[in-house]
Amino acid sequence: MRIISGTYRGRVLKSPSGNKTRPTSDRLRETLFNILQAKIDSETRFLDLCAGTGAIGIEALSRDAKFATFVDKSRRACALIEENLDLLEIPEDQTEVFQSAAEDFLRRLDEKTAAWDIVFYDPPYHENYLKVLQFFGDAGSKLLNIDGVLIAEHHAKNVLPDEVGELRRWRILRQGETHLSFFEKS
DSSP: OBOOSSTTTTOBOOOOSSSSOOOOOHHHHHHHHHHHGGGOOTTOEEEEETOTTSHHHHHHHHTTOSEEEEEESOHHHHHHHHHHHHHTTOOGGGEEEEESOHHHHHHHOOTTSOOEEEEEEOOOTTSOSHHHHHHHHSTTOOSEEEEEEEEEEEETTSOOOSEETTEEEEEEEEETTEEEEEEEEO
């Protein structure tokens, strides 16, 4: 697995052993960031939920995102994310890593937490996506900035709704069995 573009372009990331983590393919990551490129600048705050190796958030940092938050419930995945951040010598003031289930992480946030511009949510395909999507779609939710986007990676058989509260899906990207659903606040 490699970083596709930007500051860390071509650098190889450590991957997990075994098949418990399903990293987003290089091809899908490249397509994703081609879509997101206009939304990423030196002020962008990026949230990588169910981060696995951290490749998505690291790709955002490589493309000039200001800050990335990585969340994964696996201690082993969080250690791997930290290794990859250290391997690429990404400054610590640009990142934070939390070992937590996505839903628990979002539930514990308080009013002082700065909102994110881009959220990438890639849980195991069998999980219930709606609980996390509702945190962002609830009326009054301040987790996603105005003009922010939430992207959920899911299996083709896992059909997500077009609307969840104030979240509205505006695009579906299909690549084989994997789909990316793009949501924004309506």
